[in-house]
Each structure stands twice: as structure tokens, then as C-alpha cells.
Amino acid sequence: MHGIRKVYPGVIAVDGVDLDLLPGEIHALVGENGAGKSTLANIAFGAVKPDGGTVEAAGTVGLVHQHFELVGRLRVWHNIMLGREPRKGTVVDVDRARSRVAELAERNGLAIDPDALVEELPIGVQQRVELLRELEREPSVLLLDEPTAALAPAEIATLFATVVQLAKRGTAILVVTHKLQEVIDYTTRVSVMRHGKIVARYETADTSVDEIARAMVGGELPQVAQREPTGAAPCFAARDVSAASDTTTVSGLSFEVHAGEIVGIAGVEGNGQTALADAIAGMIPYTGSIELDGDSTALRHRNNIGIVPQDRHHEGLVLNWSIVENAILGRQNLPGIRKGALTDWRAARADAAAIVERFDVRAASLDVAVKMLSGGNQQKLLVGRALIGDPRFVLAYQPTRGIDVGAAALVQSRLIEARNRGSAILLISFELDEILAIADRVLVMYRGKITGSFTGSEIDRGKIGRLMAGLS
Amino acid sequence: MSTGVSLMLTLAFLTLIKSVPIVYAALGGVISERAGVVNIGLEGMMTAGAFSAVVFTNLTGSPIVGLIAGIFFGAFLGFILGFAATFFKVDQIVAGVGINLVALGGAAYGLVLIFNQPGASPQVNQLAPEQLLPQITVGETALIVLGLLCAFGLNWFIYRTPWGLRVQACGENPRAVTDAGLDPLRLRLYSVIASGALAGLGGAFLSICEVNLYSDGMTAGRGFIALAAVIFGRWTPWGATGAAVFFGFFEALQYVLQGRISWLPSDAMQALPYLAALFAIAGLVGRVRAPAADGVPY
Incomplete structure (x- = not known):
């Protein structure tokens, strides 16, 4: 990827990024919220069109989403084989689809029941389904967007065992993550993004959690507040x-x-x-x-x-509502916010502004939909x-x-x-x-x-x- | 034959006949909603089917041509709704209501424009009007059988073929379909066109098979009853078919009881199928689950 640029209304999400992924490497992409990591991953995958720059890939690109894109009410085999269903005449050859999934799971060391309904599976197993779906297409480049956000420690280990195997077989892998310990434990290189730009790049072996964290925030980490003695009522x-x-x-x-x-x-x-x-x-x-x-x-x-x-x-959250509306959701009857039968929107705005300020919520304005x-x-x-x-x-x-x-x-x-x-x-x-x-x-x-x-x-x-x- | 037995027989056959248009429209509703488009326009598509069937039968003298025209014009309205709901991201309910209004008004205007008489068309040739049994014609029998074949075919399509599975995925999570390298908008468009074709066929049955003319408002809310049948049938082809027959039964019952219960005004009697739909759906609230992305533009 060269000179990638993407502008959303009010924000430059990605600003002139160069990124090369080599076969067999596990490359970590880290950065603060809103630094542009997910956008960059989606551009690499082809789901988002860049406003500038070029993306080249030898072979296909697969993306494991942070929020899985699965069909909950369909079975595992169907989710994995969607769009490439094996056929017997005009109907789907379910037996072949099943055995294909079982074989794929076996080869990648991910246990799965091909006939299970996806919505009934625990989150960790759902992610296996999403991963297997991408692997079925035998991608030469695999992107993982916050893959461990919802996983338990044991599931994280299983996931990375598979990822390391894939890299050994020559797949180029990009992991977007917040968890710096995972970066140190499993990756080979790491790129740090801040405000849409790559600000640092390290060989993982030569760096540390502290160094990466400092590059991410552009300075020293904020200190966590001190605990003070309190009563014990x-x-x-x-x-x-x-x-x-x-x-x-x-x-x-x-x-x-x-x-x-x-x-x-x-x-x-x-x-x-x-x-x-x-x-x-x-x-x-x-x-x-x-x-x-x-x-x-x-x-x-x-x-x-x-x-x-x-x-x-x-x-x-109600994703289509603004920051103000979400900020008072559930608190709309508080004396300061409700005035008679109506909502005091001026007070609500002040309240939302206080939250945004104290909790460092970064947004173009108080009126943008929370989904943005x-x-x-x-x-x-x-x-x-x-x-x-x-x-x-x-x-x-x-x-x-x-x-x-x-x-x-x-x-x-x-x-x-x-x-x-x-x-x-x-x-x-x-x-x-x-x-x-x-x-x-x-x-x-x-x-x-x-x-x-x-x-x-x-x-x-x-x-x-x-x-x-x-x-x- | 005693009057009791003959009455039951009449009720049974009338149930079959009254179910047919609802079955077709409900199957249309199933395919469209499984793909993620709520087709409020079923009623209008039935109207278009009913009216165009009469026009083309009148024009050519052949009710078969009329039937095909009914299917075609239903599909055409399906195309308009499908296009608006997918590529233009118009609110599906608004677009569907628009289609209902245009179809109803267009047919009323067409009556004057083409036949120069408001309210109802002249009589045209009926589809195979020969009596097979005293209660039912050959044409009606043929379309009943075809309706069952459609239910069977749709069931096979949705659950067995690759395209059907993709349509299901499209109604649940279109992004998953995009990720699989397919185009969910196109799948939705095709599904709504098929939906319109089925509704158009149901409408044509009303005008050139059950009777032999078009009259204003003859679909009488059957498209909406079909929508209720889709929900009652839990978005499955056989479920919707069963629900459509259930509502058809109440319509038939209403005909049979007409004039037999003197203290009940006939208008109240006519409300029977609608009341059945209302109670059936009210009883299901919170217990059925629509396709996850049903009605959500993508």
C-alpha cells in the first residue's frame, strides 16, 4: 500500500500511509482509537475505497472483522462456504460442504462443528467460523481487525497458534490490535499509527511494550489516578x-x-x-x-x-442518535435534564459536553451520530x-x-x-x-x-x- | 346429498379458491422478505396483475396471454420497488405504499382510458371456465395446483439451492454476502421482482379466473393479508401457504354465512378474514423473529 489517503467529513482518517506486508510475517498495526487503523485495514481489504494511493496484493486478501460478519441463523458450513457452495446438479452438496469445512478446521487446528447454528456458538467459536471463512478462500494476505477483543486468554492462545502456523506457510498477516503484550508475544514487525499517519515502525524483537505505548500516545503515558483511603460503609x-x-x-x-x-x-x-x-x-x-x-x-x-x-x-448506545441524545439516555428524568414534561435540551447539551470533555470523547461535534x-x-x-x-x-x-x-x-x-x-x-x-x-x-x-x-x-x-x- | 354435507363441500372448495390469490402473494412476500425487503407493495402488485390481465385478455382474446401479462406487470412493479429499495436506498415502506397508491389509481384511470367506463371493466374471456366439479372450474384447479408447485419450488429454492442460501444470508446480514464476493443489492432486486411476479399472478387469478372482469378495489386488502400470512407462517414457504389457506378459510366462511345469520350485518361478516389476520398476528407478537436485516436498506 502506498500513499493511502482517506478523508471522512471533518476528519482525515488515513493520511499518506505506506505499508508493505511480506509473506510469512505477522505485522502488528497499533494506535489509539480513531488513529485510522480499522480504516486502513478496510482499504487493504477493498471494502473502503481510498481517496488517494494504491493497493497492490499478490493473490486474495481476507479480513476477519472486529464485529463478525456472520449469518447467525445459518449453520457453520453455510457461513464458511457462502458464495462458493459445492453443487450437486442445481442443489447444494451439503455433504461435501460439511466435509470441506471439517477438513479446513482440522488442517488449521480449529475445532468446529460444521452443523452448529452460528448464533448458538460462544463468541470465541464464532470468531473461528469467521476466520475459517476467510481461510477457505486461501488468502495470501490475511487482515485481523482487533481479533482478541472478545476472547478469553485460552482462546487468544489458540487463535495465535493458528495465525503463527499460517504465517509459516507463507501468508502475510496484519493484526490490528490494542493489546501490546500480544504484539510482543506473537508478531514480527509493528507499525504505530497516530492521527492517520504511521509514526513509528519497529522489529518486534528490538522493542518493548513501553516504547510502543509511548509512540502510540506521542509522549509519556498518563498516570492512573491514586487510590485514597475511604470509609467502609x-x-x-x-x-x-x-x-x-x-x-x-x-x-x-x-x-x-x-x-x-x-x-x-x-x-x-x-x-x-x-x-x-x-x-x-x-x-x-x-x-x-x-x-x-x-x-x-x-x-x-x-x-x-x-x-x-x-x-x-x-x-x-443508539447508534443513529447523536452524542447528546445518547448522553442523556436513561438519565432523561434527572431533575437537571427534565423540565416539566419536556427535556431541557440546553441542559442536556451542557451535560453531554461535560462528559465529552472529562472523558476525552473525540468527535467532530456533539450532534454527530454515535455510529460515526x-x-x-x-x-x-x-x-x-x-x-x-x-x-x-x-x-x-x-x-x-x-x-x-x-x-x-x-x-x-x-x-x-x-x-x-x-x-x-x-x-x-x-x-x-x-x-x-x-x-x-x-x-x-x-x-x-x-x-x-x-x-x-x-x-x-x-x-x-x-x-x-x-x-x- | 343433505344440505349439511353440500354446505361443507362448498365451504371446502371455496376455501381452496379464496386461498389461491393470498397464497401467491404470500409466497411473493416470503421471497422478498427473506432477501431483506419488506414488500408492502404486494397489494398494488396484485392490483396491477388483476388489471393488466383483463386488459390483455380483452386485447388478444386469450386469458393465457392475460395471465402472462399479469405476471409481467406485477414483476415490473417489483422491479421498481426493488430498484428503489436497493440502489436508491429509498425507505421500503414508503416505496411500497407509493406502489399501492399508483397501482390503485392507475387501474382506476386505466378503466376510463382503455374501456371508457369507470368502476369496472367489461367482461372478458375467463381462464378455462369449464366446470370440473360443480364448485370449481378447470382454470381454478390448474392455478391451485400451480400454487402448490410454487410453494414446493420456493421451498426447494430457498433451502436447497446455493442461490436460495445466499438470499437467506442477504436477509440476515448483507455484509456477510458482500464479504463472500457477491452482490446483495442484486440478489434483493431479483427477489423483489420474483415477489412482484407471484403477486401479479395472484391478482390475475382474481380477475380472469375466479371471475371475468376487473372492478375497482377488487384485491380488497389481500396483499396485506398475505403480509400477515408471511409473518404467521414464520417466513417459510409452507408456513405462509398454510397461513394463507387459514385466512382463505375465513373468507370462504364469510361467503357461506352471508345471509344465514340475519342479526349480523353483512359488513361485519365481511370483516371476518381481516379479524382473523389481526388476532393471528397479535397472538404472535414477540414470539416470531423476522430475518435480521428485513426492511433495512443496505
């Missing part, structure tokens, strides 16, 4: 809570979160976190009691709580909305999901600041590092139960890791 209490969501269940959970405390739920995805979060948020029925300050009124009927939901596109923001900026808006009013209790589900180191540090700082001001915060995260960095207390969740509790100096990464894996 009980605030949030779950007693003997059992609930089942579509994919996970929890049974008999009891724990408290004190005011001015961050409690982190550590665990591999799929061990009940979704059910717990949905029960607390009032999305699904539960047994047992969930209380805030001794009052068991459903949390969703209160306006002194903040929730960062797990799926920002389906539960958190990069994923990281959407996430910052979501976290900002949950934290802006200094709520009594905050449920934060993967609050730094899919955002870069600089933005993650900012979000973590804001969480700690809310804690310092007396909010009780329940943090659910699949990234142990995040929990260890900011939680005062760690609860380990395994198969729907709490299997361990660690406070302050007892917190021990090794013990927690073993409990997360189901070992005692």
Missing part, C-alpha cells in the same frame, strides 16, 4: 442470588460492595458474568436479594446508579454517561473493552476517582491485569460461583489465576 449487597441468562448461570452468590470500594470479578468469560450483570441491571429475573443501602427496589428504577453494559452496540465515532470513543462516552453524576453504585462490565492504552488509563482513572468520592464500584473484567490494577478486593468467579475472595495485600495473581482455571 456497606452500600451494595447481593444475597444468595441465582439467575440464568441465555448463555451463563450463577447460583447462590453473596457479596457486598462498600462505598468507596472497587470490587473486581475475575474470571474467564462465560463463567456467569453475564448472568450476574443482567440480574443486577434488572434485565433478567433472579432469586435472592439485591440491595442498595438496605433497599431492594430494583436497581433499574433508580437514578443514582451507573451501568456500563457489556455490549455497547446492543445495550449501551470510533469504538474507543463510543466506549468512553458510555463510561462517561455511567460515571458523570457521581452515582452511588456503578456496575462496569469490561469498561476498557476494545480501547487503547491511553484511553484505558483514562477510564481506569475516572473509575478510581469515582471510588475516591464514595461510589461503590463492581468491576467485571476478563482482563486480570485490569482487575489487579484498580480493584480493592477481587472475587474469583468460576462456573457461576464465587470460588475465592482476596482483599488488599492478600491479592495474589498466581492463586487467582489457578482459581480462574478451576484449580484449587
Whole structure:
């Protein structure tokens, strides 16, 4: 790719980028939210036309999307073979399609049931389907856009094992990612993007997480806020809570979160976190009691709580609405924002402006549709909305999901600041590092139960890791 | 034969006959919605089919030519809706409503322009009007059989052929279709054209097979009932066919009861199939799932 340029209304997304991918290399493309990485990947794939520059590829290019492009209600084999279905006369030869998929999965070391319905598969397995779909076309260049954003640690290892195999067979691979440890562990070269330009390029062997991070943010990393001593008044209490969501269940959970405390739920995805979060948020029925300050009124009927939901596109934001509209969503009845029967839009704008400023949401204006923001900026808006009013209790589900180191540090700082001001915060995260960095207390969740509790100096990464894996 | 048995027999055959146009239109609705285009214009496409069938039968004397013209003009309106909904990204509901209005108004105007008489056309040759049984003609029987073949064919197409699978993918997630190197807009366009052809055929049945003329408003909301049948039948060809027959039964029942229940005004009786559709759909709210990208422009 040479001299690639792409302009969107109000932003230069990609500004004169040169990028060569060599056969057999795993090239990492890193950068902050909105630096232009996804746009560049989509240009390389051919889904987005550049305003300038040339793209040349020897052979076909495959792209594994950050948000998978699968057909949920169709089977695995159909998703993979779509457009290239083997035929028997005029009908699809299902047996051959199946065996082709099974053979492809086998060759790439990715276990899959060709007949499973895609929507019933866990996220990690869905990604295998998306990856296999691209591999079926035997691409000479494979682009992976944030491939590990939704994966558990074990799934990440499996994915990269496959990717490394592919590279050994001569495929050129580009990985767009935020996770710098993955860059160090698995890639051969790394390009850093900032404001649409490539600002640094390293041989991975010669660099470090710190050096890459500094290049990404263009200076030193922001410091995470300091924790200050707070009182220990009980605030949030779950007693003997059992609930089942579509994919996970929890049974008999009891724990408290004190005011001015961050409690982190550590665990591999799929061990009940979704059910717990949905029960607390009032999305699904539960047994047992969930209380805030001794009052068991459903949390969703209160306006002194903040929730960062797990799926920002389906539960958190209305993508076609503006920043202002999304900023007051769920808070539209607060005294400052509602005036009689109407919304005080001037107050709403001021409120949205405060969120945008404090949480560094980068957008052309407050009136742009949220779908025009990069994923990281959407996430910052979501976290900002949950934290802006200094709520009594905050449920934060993967609050730094899919955002870069600089933005993650900012979000973590804001969480700690809310804690310092007396909010009780329940943090659910699949990234142990995040929990260890900011939680005062760690609860380990395994198969729907709490299997361990660690406070302050007892917190021990090794013990927690073993409990997360189901070992005692 | 006792009157009871003969009445049941009449009801059975009338159910078959009244179902035919709804079945065709509902099958049209299935193919279009499976591809991701909500075809509110079914009603207008039926009207176009009914009217053009009469015009061309009148012109040539051959109801077969009329039938083909009905299919063609239904397909033509399908092409317009398909084009607007895909390449021009017009809101599908707005475009469909527009097609309904144009078809209804166009047919009313055509009656004056072509036949110089408002309200209804002169009588034309009916499609194979010979009685096969006392209750049913040869032409009606032929189109009933053809309707079943269409349901069978559509089912085979959607679930067994590569193109059908792609149409399904198109209605669920058109981006996945693009990524597979195919053109979802084109697939949608073809599907809506097929949808219009089926609705046009259903309309032609009304005008030149069941009777032998076109009268204003003769489709009487069957296109909308067909839309309800698509939902009731959960977007599957056989489901929609079954639902269409279910609604057809209420229409037949309404005819049979007409004049037999003196205390119920006939207008209330005529509302029977629509009420059936209303209750059927109301009972399903929240329990059926449309194709994920149905109605969403791409």
C-alpha cells in the first residue's frame, strides 16, 4: 500500500500511509482509537475505497472483522462456504460442504462443528467460523481487525497458534490490535499509527511494550489516578442470588460492595458474568436479594446508579442518535435534564459536553451520530454517561473493552476517582491485569460461583489465576 | 346429498379458491422478505396483475396471454420497488405504499382510458371456465395446483439451492454476502421482482379466473393479508401457504354465512378474514423473529 489517503467529513482518517506486508510475517498495526487503523485495514481489504494511493496484493486478501460478519441463523458450513457452495446438479452438496469445512478446521487446528447454528456458538467459536471463512478462500494476505477483543486468554492462545502456523506457510498477516503484550508475544514487525499517519515502525524483537505505548500516545503515558483511603460503609449487597441468562448461570452468590470500594470479578468469560450483570441491571429475573443501602427496589428504577453494559452496540448506545441524545439516555428524568414534561435540551447539551470533555470523547461535534465515532470513543462516552453524576453504585462490565492504552488509563482513572468520592464500584473484567490494577478486593468467579475472595495485600495473581482455571 | 354435507363441500372448495390469490402473494412476500425487503407493495402488485390481465385478455382474446401479462406487470412493479429499495436506498415502506397508491389509481384511470367506463371493466374471456366439479372450474384447479408447485419450488429454492442460501444470508446480514464476493443489492432486486411476479399472478387469478372482469378495489386488502400470512407462517414457504389457506378459510366462511345469520350485518361478516389476520398476528407478537436485516436498506 502506498500513499493511502482517506478523508471522512471533518476528519482525515488515513493520511499518506505506506505499508508493505511480506509473506510469512505477522505485522502488528497499533494506535489509539480513531488513529485510522480499522480504516486502513478496510482499504487493504477493498471494502473502503481510498481517496488517494494504491493497493497492490499478490493473490486474495481476507479480513476477519472486529464485529463478525456472520449469518447467525445459518449453520457453520453455510457461513464458511457462502458464495462458493459445492453443487450437486442445481442443489447444494451439503455433504461435501460439511466435509470441506471439517477438513479446513482440522488442517488449521480449529475445532468446529460444521452443523452448529452460528448464533448458538460462544463468541470465541464464532470468531473461528469467521476466520475459517476467510481461510477457505486461501488468502495470501490475511487482515485481523482487533481479533482478541472478545476472547478469553485460552482462546487468544489458540487463535495465535493458528495465525503463527499460517504465517509459516507463507501468508502475510496484519493484526490490528490494542493489546501490546500480544504484539510482543506473537508478531514480527509493528507499525504505530497516530492521527492517520504511521509514526513509528519497529522489529518486534528490538522493542518493548513501553516504547510502543509511548509512540502510540506521542509522549509519556498518563498516570492512573491514586487510590485514597475511604470509609467502609456497606452500600451494595447481593444475597444468595441465582439467575440464568441465555448463555451463563450463577447460583447462590453473596457479596457486598462498600462505598468507596472497587470490587473486581475475575474470571474467564462465560463463567456467569453475564448472568450476574443482567440480574443486577434488572434485565433478567433472579432469586435472592439485591440491595442498595438496605433497599431492594430494583436497581433499574433508580437514578443514582451507573451501568456500563457489556455490549455497547446492543445495550449501551443508539447508534443513529447523536452524542447528546445518547448522553442523556436513561438519565432523561434527572431533575437537571427534565423540565416539566419536556427535556431541557440546553441542559442536556451542557451535560453531554461535560462528559465529552472529562472523558476525552473525540468527535467532530456533539450532534454527530454515535455510529460515526470510533469504538474507543463510543466506549468512553458510555463510561462517561455511567460515571458523570457521581452515582452511588456503578456496575462496569469490561469498561476498557476494545480501547487503547491511553484511553484505558483514562477510564481506569475516572473509575478510581469515582471510588475516591464514595461510589461503590463492581468491576467485571476478563482482563486480570485490569482487575489487579484498580480493584480493592477481587472475587474469583468460576462456573457461576464465587470460588475465592482476596482483599488488599492478600491479592495474589498466581492463586487467582489457578482459581480462574478451576484449580484449587 | 343433505344440505349439511353440500354446505361443507362448498365451504371446502371455496376455501381452496379464496386461498389461491393470498397464497401467491404470500409466497411473493416470503421471497422478498427473506432477501431483506419488506414488500408492502404486494397489494398494488396484485392490483396491477388483476388489471393488466383483463386488459390483455380483452386485447388478444386469450386469458393465457392475460395471465402472462399479469405476471409481467406485477414483476415490473417489483422491479421498481426493488430498484428503489436497493440502489436508491429509498425507505421500503414508503416505496411500497407509493406502489399501492399508483397501482390503485392507475387501474382506476386505466378503466376510463382503455374501456371508457369507470368502476369496472367489461367482461372478458375467463381462464378455462369449464366446470370440473360443480364448485370449481378447470382454470381454478390448474392455478391451485400451480400454487402448490410454487410453494414446493420456493421451498426447494430457498433451502436447497446455493442461490436460495445466499438470499437467506442477504436477509440476515448483507455484509456477510458482500464479504463472500457477491452482490446483495442484486440478489434483493431479483427477489423483489420474483415477489412482484407471484403477486401479479395472484391478482390475475382474481380477475380472469375466479371471475371475468376487473372492478375497482377488487384485491380488497389481500396483499396485506398475505403480509400477515408471511409473518404467521414464520417466513417459510409452507408456513405462509398454510397461513394463507387459514385466512382463505375465513373468507370462504364469510361467503357461506352471508345471509344465514340475519342479526349480523353483512359488513361485519365481511370483516371476518381481516379479524382473523389481526388476532393471528397479535397472538404472535414477540414470539416470531423476522430475518435480521428485513426492511433495512443496505
